[in-house]
Amino acid sequence: MSIEVNDLHFSYGKVKALSGVGLDLEEQAIGLLGPNGAGKSTLLRILLGFLSPDEGEGKVLGYDIKEQQSLIRRHVGYMPEDDCFIPGMDAVTFTSYFGELSGMPRQEAMKRAHEVLYYVGLEEGRYRLLETYSVGMKQRLKLAQTLVHDPKLLFLDEPTSSLDPQGRKEILELIKDISSKKDIQVLISSHILPDIEAVCSHVVILNKGQIAAQGEISKLKELKYRLYEMKVKGEAQSFLEKLKKMGCRIEATEDMILKVYMRPNKNPQEIFRLASEERIQIRHFVKSQSTLEDLFAKAVGVD
Amino acid sequence: MTIKEKGYSHWEGELAEKKLPWWPITRFGIRSTFRKKFFKFFFFGALLPAVVFLVGIYISERLEDFRFMIRNQTNFLTVDPGYFKSYFTGDFLLFMMVAILVFCGSGLISDDLKHNSLQLYFSRPLKKGQYFLGKASVIFFFLFLVTLVPGLVFFIMKLIFAGNFKFFASYPWLPLSIIGYSVLVTLFFALYTLFLSSLSKNRRYVSILIFAVYIFSDIIFGIFYGIFRSPYFALISLKVNLQQIGAFIFNQKLPYSIPWIYSFLIIFSISLLAAVYLKNKVKEVTIIK
Numbered sequence: 075m076s077i078e079v080n081d082l083h084f085s086y087g088k089v090k091a092l093s094g095v096g097l098d099l100e101e102q103a104i105g106l107l108g109p110n111g112a113g114k115s116t117l118l119r120i121l122l123g124f125l126s127p128d129e130g131e132g133k134v135l136g137y138d139i140k141e142q143q144s145l146i147r148r149h150v151g152y153m154p155e156d157d158c159f160i161p162g163m164d165a166v167t168f169t170s171y172f173g174e175l176s177g178m179p180r181q182e183a184m185k186r187a188h189e190v191l192y193y194v195g196l197e198e199g200r201y202r203l204l205e206t207y208s209v210g211m212k213q214r215l216k217l218a219q220t221l222v223h224d225p226k227l228l229f230l231d232e233p234t235s236s237l238d239p240q241g242r243k244e245i246l247e248l249i250k251d252i253s254s255k256k257d258i259q260v261l262i263s264s265h266i267l268p269d270i271e272a273v274c275s276h277v278v279i280l281n282k283g284q285i286a287a288q289g290e291i292s293k294l295k296e297l298k299y300r301l302y303e304m305k306v307k308g309e310a311q312s313f314l315e316k317l318k319k320m321g322c323r324i325e326a327t328e329d330m331i332l333k334v335y336m337r338p339n340k341n342p343q344e345i346f347r348l349a350s351e352e353r354i355q356i357r358h359f360v361k362s363q364s365t366l367e368d369l370f371a372k373a374v375g376v377d
Numbered sequence: 378m379t380i381k382e383k384g385y386s387h388w389e390g391e392l393a394e395k396k397l398p399w400w401p402i403t404r405f406g407i408r409s410t411f412r413k414k415f416f417k418f419f420f421f422g423a424l425l426p427a428v429v430f431l432v433g434i435y436i437s438e439r440l441e442d443f444r445f446m447i448r449n450q451t452n453f454l455t456v457d458p459g460y461f462k463s464y465f466t467g468d469f470l471l472f473m474m475v476a477i478l479v480f481c482g483s484g485l486i487s488d489d490l491k492h493n494s495l496q497l498y499f500s501r502p503l504k505k506g507q508y509f510l511g512k513a514s515v516i517f518f519f520l521f522l523v524t525l526v527p528g529l530v531f532f533i534m535k536l537i538f539a540g541n542f543k544f545f546a547s548y549p550w551l552p553l554s555i556i557g558y559s560v561l562v563t564l565f566f567a568l569y570t571l572f573l574s575s576l577s578k579n580r581r582y583v584s585i586l587i588f589a590v591y592i593f594s595d596i597i598f599g600i601f602y603g604i605f606r607s608p609y610f611a612l613i614s615l616k617v618n619l620q621q622i623g624a625f626i627f628n629q630k631l632p633y634s635i636p637w638i639y640s641f642l643i644i645f646s647i648s649l650l651a652a653v654y655l656k657n658k659v660k661e662v663t664i665i666k
Contacts, residue, residue, distance in 0.1 A: 144502040152500035158493035162409045174401040175501040177392035193385040224388035
């Protein structure tokens, strides 16, 4: 198992940040989601060995999170959210510098720096001073320094923040390649749900310090409910009330489309029957794909 | 951008704990300091007193050859612990050391704070103490080159020029004094600089602070001393405190009639406060926001 934690508890004074978190992750790409204050940062801090849990235990890549923090940081790669670099360095020096700090011999670190810079698409600008880099280049550089010591597990914190659509697409393409073809596991913490959906097969959703949902994204979406989109004509109030009584969750979008989340054991024909009873015309009805956003909203209790 | 399939392959080597994990930080710090405009000018300027004192040691052993130059001022060329004290506590050398600190030390932490580099350092197997040691070693390197190294060279050259061990027999404790004072002044300046460097994200402000605190502490002492004539105001001045300690270590008369231990306590307290502040200012856990 790459990440295995049991019953983690952690408090900042009186504020409980994590409460009974248990994870057993071995998938190649995992999304870590949660609203602000859900405990994502605390969990990452514990997994990287910066905080020791009040209760519970765990291992990252087989190293104990309480005893072998230094070994964990030697064998994982961490890509911070913030724009970070060292002025006065070029990309090769920068990347090899962090390779050395991870424990690589100097010559090897230099060689690897060239390789990973080529891989992330910075081969042409690798001798330029980092101060002259664009936001997109800095983001790729951060990814390069994360990869230089060939980690088995990457923690990526908001890897696409502040990128334009093209830059975002390129970084996601890289992350997807890393997780699917390079045998490196990736844990992505992000608020941009479509990014997670594009890259990860599995997701962990935290809310108020607890696991709100975890598992394979497609299964999580399927098992919980089915989603239908419809447009209606007529006085729909009573119709909607009846749908709610039937156990459906209704969401109205800005363009007057009603999203109906229905339990899998219910028959969608019930919707038409109710509409007929209430003399409501259904003018548009499609079975929709529920998005990760829907799942996230449901898991953290946001309607 | 296309993904370069050939560009990534797994590394066959093994990551290992190094004996000096902080050394890459020091090496980069030294290199980047040498690349700075005017640094070499100041650095070689700081070595000038060493050259002058070394020539003085040579002349002291060849007085007969140089009598036409020095006439009756032979006292000037008496090489004894006082001679070493004059080198180490000279105003010019201390000033040049502060100038070196501006070049090599002002950005050591402030640049990392400004560009969020701490996150990158501490996501590696690097402890906070190792990070500070790597940064402080940049200062150790440059200051030892103008204190410890010349001091020991003076001592060795004195023995070589004299051709005997009489000087060593007279002052066997002198090498320890050289090492002791060099370590003390370097350690103090390293903590002083790292502390000021951690106060701001702007290295220019830090540069000004490094100079200003040193110069103004001396100016304020001068003003108060001029008005009240009390030697205790010397405790305000960083420079005078270092000179008091230097005089004690080299077994010379103190420049001001106050106990040297007061100056030592002042320097020690400043160093301690700086160390405590640094410990609390830089926290590994904050790398994940």
